[in-house]
Amino acid sequence: MKISIIPFLILLFMDNTSFSPPISDELGTRHAHNVEFTGDCGFKVDEYDSAVMWNNLRYRLNDDSKNGMLERGEKIGEVVFKVNGNVCLGYRMQNGDATWAEVGTPIYKVKGYSERFRIFLGDELFEVSNIPTAQKIGDFYDFTDKVKKISIEYPIGNSPSIDFSKEETEQFLHAFLEQEYVPFQDIYKNLSENSTHYYLRVHFHDQSVTVISYWIEDNAFTTGYGNDLIKKIITSKAENLAALSSLKP
Structure with a gap:
């Protein structure tokens, strides 16, 4: 059985992210590179898959899992910028950015798991997809x-x-x-x-x-x-x- 890999590859290549400075250096401000990509432009991108950047790692939504037995750990942050519908082509995700989640959505550890593998974004489970x-x-x-x-x-x-x-x-x-x-x-x-x-x-x-x-x-x-x-x-x-x-x- 041969399965087309094109749809899968599109999602994977969306993970090719330029990584940002430490969170303490950037939360509350936008990196200089991105200024021109968050202003007026003819086309605002609204096609990103569900992802979040935290601690210089990019995480992707795990929508295959049953999470009823997973527990939230401590809150470690929150979304500071929603990407979809707010950026122009060329924007690079930064710490605190999420593609779909609204600003203020809390980010939690998952009890029993390393933060470098799994986090909760609100009630949804995300797993790391890009580690530089x-x-x-x-x-x-x-x-x-x-x-x-x-x-x-x-x-x-x-x-x-x-x-x-x-x-x-x-x-x-x-x-x-x-x-x-x-x-x-x-x-x-x-x-x-x-x-x-x-x-x-x-x-x-x-x-x-x-x-x-x-x-x-x-x-x-x-x-x-x-x-x-x-x-x-x-x-x-x-x-x-x-x-x-x-x-x-």
């Missing part, structure tokens, strides 16, 4: 003692799914988190045409989930490449998934 200082894929996640299982599925509605075994889950996580970080811009340049795109759905003990994209021909994620063990595990599950899918009407 990342060295390993593991810099993007906080999985220690939190993962219940991993499953694989196609990025389409009503896709069947196949679970990794407990041993496969442990082996995958150990290898995955240690892989070198590679920006997706660089991965995209070498992706095979019509790559087969899968979702790995990571299920946490608190019933929340995070979804990781994977292209099997290239052994590629959005944050780096897999090793031989990773490809072996995923390939065996992808074959089972294909067989199961062929039985579907």
Whole structure:
């Protein structure tokens, strides 16, 4: 099954953000670069996906997860500028900016998780999508003692799914988190045409989930490449998934 990657790539490249100075240097003011992009212009951009900038990290909305068992931690800030409908082409998001949330929307830690992985923006869960200082894929996640299982599925509605075994889950996580970080811009340049795109759905003990994209021909994620063990595990599950899918009407 071949899945088009174009819609997904559009969202990913919207994460290519120029990062700003520390929050204490900029809250309450707008960076000089952006002055010309927040005034009068012929076209105000209103097409950003749901994102927020905080502590020089960009976070994207996780709308795949059930969050009923997640708890807010301490309040760490609030939105100071709404991007959508208020900026011209060329604007760079800064700390305290959100694409859709209104000014004053509170930002909270998520109890039990690193702030560098997850935050709450109001009642919505956001997960980090861009870290300028990342060295390993593991810099993007906080999985220690939190993962219940991993499953694989196609990025389409009503896709069947196949679970990794407990041993496969442990082996995958150990290898995955240690892989070198590679920006997706660089991965995209070498992706095979019509790559087969899968979702790995990571299920946490608190019933929340995070979804990781994977292209099997290239052994590629959005944050780096897999090793031989990773490809072996995923390939065996992808074959089972294909067989199961062929039985579907």
